[in-house]
Amino acid sequence: MSPASPPAPAPGPGPEALRALLPSDPSSIAGYRLLGRLGAGGMGVVYLGRTGTGELAAVKVTHGDQADQAAQAEFRARFRREVEAARRVSSPWAVPVTGADPDAPEPWMATAFVPGPSLGEAVGAHGPLPERSVRVLGGAVARALAAVHAAGIVHRDVKPGNVLLAVDGPRLIDFGIARATGETALTATDMVVGTPGFLAPEQAEARAADIGPAADVFALGCLLAYAATGRPPFGTGALDALLYRTVHDEADLAGLPQPLLGLVRQCLAKDPAARPTAEDVAARLTEDAPGAAADWLPAPVVATIAARSAAMLALPDIDATAPGTDPAAPVGSSRRGFLTLGAGAAVLAAGGGALALWNSRRDGSGDGKTPAPAPRKTWAVGVLADLSGPAQEIGRAQERGARLAVERFNSVHRGKPFTLELKVSDDRGDRTGALAAARRLTSDPSVLAVLGPTSDDTGIAALPAFEEAGVPLLTTSAGYNLFTLRGVAGPANTTVLRAVPSHFMAGAFLAWSTTLLPRVGRPGVLQERTDDQYGWQYVSGARFGYRQAGLTPHFRVVPGRATDYRSILGEMIDAGMDTYVHCGVRSTAVLAARALDGLGFTGARFTGQHVFGTEFIEEAGAAAEGWYLCAPVIDPVQRAADPRQKAADRKLVQDFVDIHRKRYGTAPAYYTGESFDVVNLVTSWLTARAALGPLTRKGAWEALRARTHTGVMGGYAFDKNGDLSGVGTFLYRVRNGAYAYLGAAPAEPAKTKPGET
Template sequence: MRPLLPADPAAIGGNRLLGRLGSGGMGTVYLGRSPEGVLVAVKVIRADHAADPAFRARFRREAQAAGGLTGRWVVPVVAADPEAREPWLATPFVPGPSLAEAVGGYGPLPARTVRILGTRLAEALAEVHTAGLVHRDVKPGNVLLAPDGPRLIDFGIARAAGATTLTAADAVVGTPGYLAPELARAGGPAAGPAGDVFSLGCVLAYAATGSGPFGGGHAAAVVFRTVHEEPQLGELPPELREAVGGCLRKEPADRPTLGELTALLGTDTGGEGSAAAADWLPAPLPRIIAERSTRALDLPAPEPTRIDAPAPARPFTRRRLLAAGAALAAAAAPIAWVTTSRPGGGAPSAGADRDLPSLTLALQADLTGPGRATGQAHERGMRLAVARHNARPDADFRLALRVADDGGDPQRLKQAAAELLADPAVLGLVGPTWDAAVPELAGACLTADLTLALVSVHSPENTQALWRTVCATRPTDEGLGLPVLHYLSRVRISRRTAVVEDAANGAPAWQVTRVLQQSPPAQGSVSVHRVADAGSGFGATVRALTEARAEAVVYAGTSPQRAAELARALADAGFPGPRVALQHAMEPAFLTSAGQAAEGWVFSALCTDPLALPAASEFVAAHRSAYGEPPARWATEAYDAVGLLATALTGLEGEVRDRAGLSRRIFRTTYQGLAKTVAFDTRTRALTGDALAHLYRAEAGAFRYLGRYPDVRADP
């Protein structure tokens, strides 16, 4: 569970919210406490989805039907409001791990446990079907494990993929690898009970073997194998093959009914008594469930929110604004782009020769604190982009840049943001350059209707639901998992991958852990080794992953120093396999601290190397001329952010070029940048495009760019 964000409500439908359980394209799931003191999971649907009348009608109908479910193995809807601006529903909270988490972290389940799992999920689905519902997305992540048996969640109420409707007939709804072949194309037959039976067979195969029957990798490849190839059941225990194989037949009519499946799984499923129920799961899962239950019950109910009258704000006088502007301008002298200069050294003056309006963009960054290298890269890239725009003969406005330094300090962040937002000339803002600053700055920009372009920082999955003026120009951290998956599946194949999830000295990169658990490299297995204490070394972890015969190690942490410590421990143990980390650890401190042990480490990153981009040659030359060195990490992406904002402002020709206009136009703008094409889904406002991530390798005391991850086919 993660803490509530500043923009989250304190309560929904009388349920006091305690934290966030997850978020996605459809909305956010909160942990709440009902007026009766019962813990509930509250799912809130985003308003843009609810704007579709057909969506709302289906939500109303299916929530009502699901509210009538009373079976032991389903998690029913206990409250809902389909008429709210953001419709919501509440279900009892189940503190146990999902099947995906259990198998990913502790390995396949025994055959007896899988048989019990299958019969009880079949019973749950039978009740769902009797109620007139079809689940549509039976998968390991939607099966929770409780002490007495599994619980099936999310039965067809808020599922969508590529469509604004819930269950439209022309929408492909489901998860690749667990989606029935007849449902794997738009316009196919409507989802029915047989599709849920197929998905259940996939779930049972995963539970028993640790991998899906149609492998992993890219979604399109998984769907292709599902439709055209036979399932991979070689490691399935013999007593499960008839039942699971029957579920996975291509033709819906050839699959067993749920009653027939129960008979195939056998009658020895643990009985209904408490003693039988208590031992259906292998160790250590019962202990983990008990610990989570204890933690959940210990959660306090938050105090009701009080809003005190604010103290009178100190007004922004003209003198204060001019003084602040002069101080910033002194540190932000314009830089000419020398590659656009004319013979004799004079810069082009096409823009300056005409009486053009001046539009101001701003940068808020850490320029003097711990993240000053990234902040400086932003500033340099943006200054060169502004100079380039102003040198264009076809420009119908000039750009000005205002820069504010927050030093990576929360208090300075607020002060700098207040001064920038108080300047009506500022139409768009780039920044911040440190992750923890995003909620504060995004909330302030939302209030001011100011577009905030994120370049290097991570943004929550539901950013647009929280702050509609935030424009994320880089993928979320989940995007870091794809290069890792590609590298360990296609370049250095690993069928037993160990993920070291390090929470010391910073948050663990849990998004990448989730990606690898859901789609293991090379269709193999993933073991997760969690380290919580900064005082703990990695000796025990390395021994554990060695005993597990790991073929590759992924460091899912954010500390370069801790990554270096792991590198040394692996080198001391003589670990021969590939070692992979994420961009957070791709810092000079890793190279310095790891020494020779850094050699050969591969890094997944969301930033490109402009030195490897032919289209960026002029930018690189201009940067060398202006600053005496090549562009640093994120300078190219910051340069592109200015181009995106300028293109959006250009698109407002004939309209008012103001904050409101830019915040509307930006998500309808496509910009061909140096690093990538920047474009957005017009419905979700999420960044679109493929191959937005890259691979680097530590070699000879530097990070060598290998390329966009799909283009990397072999080790250099």
């Protein structure tokens, strides 16, 4: 708004992760009947396959739309290397290869299917493992790594998602980036390969010549710490922050059982030569192998494995596929959401491919016999929001804005060929259920675009559903950079349109806002790590902003659990701080506000999006008075009364305020107007697109990205990456216990000191 490689899926998630085949998917590959999709990412799609004798396998195939890539020698070499690496490993604790053909038109590889959760899934759902479980886990994975290293290979991506849990022990999977010792890399020498947070320092610094078996041992140490504590030892958040901590900081091992502490610390030594070998680790984790018993795992994890194993019995039978049969045709009915036939008409699986297939047959083309279906009379815009969790105030405001926009569309376009519905899915602010909440929308073929998510965490967790289905996702509140910035080696964003600044840019706008004030010479910038990715990105943006302004701030980083803000801020004042910038969440901003009041600090105090809201004023009380806050939203009531706006613009906003009052009985809350605008951007595209022929999801993201739109809250346009063009950050000050709207944040540092805004 302006006044500016996903990891390859683990070949063993349970059936609840199994999704129906898309119309573009094959029905069988090299004797494996394909039952559904386990996931997509990295180099291809992973299917659940079954042999003629009933054995299940995870079948990894290059993407259907990557045929050109598969023809490239480099790509085939990479796939062939993965197959060869996996075949050279002989260990009961590594998933074996059961078949492969790197030279097929679409290269494929099959591995044994493990119906248990990954370590990451298990810890995320049930919490840290007890010490014995960690010892069994570590011993088995260490033995698998010993076999990997004995085969002359370095795995290079040992992480919770690449360890599957079965009743008879864990399994190490995914040799997609494994590399033979001494082998020349197929990737650039300065490219970081692996998963941040589970990389050795030599990997984090891309020192290719130093990456050997010891790097896997470092990752194993990270894995053991994660399993025992439930958190990565170097935290979470932005990529550059994780890499920096891995190289320079000590691991956070609080809560690790004392008997494991010494071994894990040795595994996490910065110097590769100081780490034990995988064989040494296996010998020191002396628990016996679990055998056929499941008592090495906590009961809730065993129950998950049992449920997934039982669900395998409900998979469809294998039916012969006649030549010319639609590859999306069913293989039987089941509660897994496979395609079903009824009354002679195919009920197509949801998703971009199925929707495109429906539209391709509207004219009766295809098999030459299918009658043209009647045009769809109702389409939908979805809302994925936190309606009952920690950010429900924002989520409900977003839903109301979207609903008003849909009602406006139907009112204006009454009698047109179709009507529009609003379909809402509550993610509850819980990342563990966000993907399922997203799929409730993306699996509905009537949904053409979705407003959401409310928060960063739920959005990142839900993103795969939108990428797989080809449904555009437009956010008015999530600023995490990875929604649109996938990295040099990752795929380009073709899914998200971010109608708010990234946290990095918001941090820069925040820094530039402080330069509007006189006598700002030594800002104090505090990063607290409750929401690490948000705080780090804000600090990085502020660092950039102050560098542009020619100022040298005093930076301080504190743990999220810190409470003694009087001492922390007292040290910053002693260091010469004349302006305070808080890069953290609301609860710690309240502590900072009270501490600064108690210390008699008279300088200006600034903070950002995750503090902005009525709760900060309520909780900080008098200590909030005078604070400046930057947020990606405008108060519609204050905008309607702003004399700086043109009369026509003020009337437009006032009409929106009046409509909201009539519909809901109150003035619109923050985020309502922006959500109303963004959904109106979608409906304006629908109106134009419907005049050209049948609606489909295909091309929707690119068409929306190319649009410009003027709404009640301002103008919207997007750059080639899907990020908002322009500023999109607005400045408020707390006056008399309320937010006073000051206007848009500056797009560059102030060149003069004109006095307080």
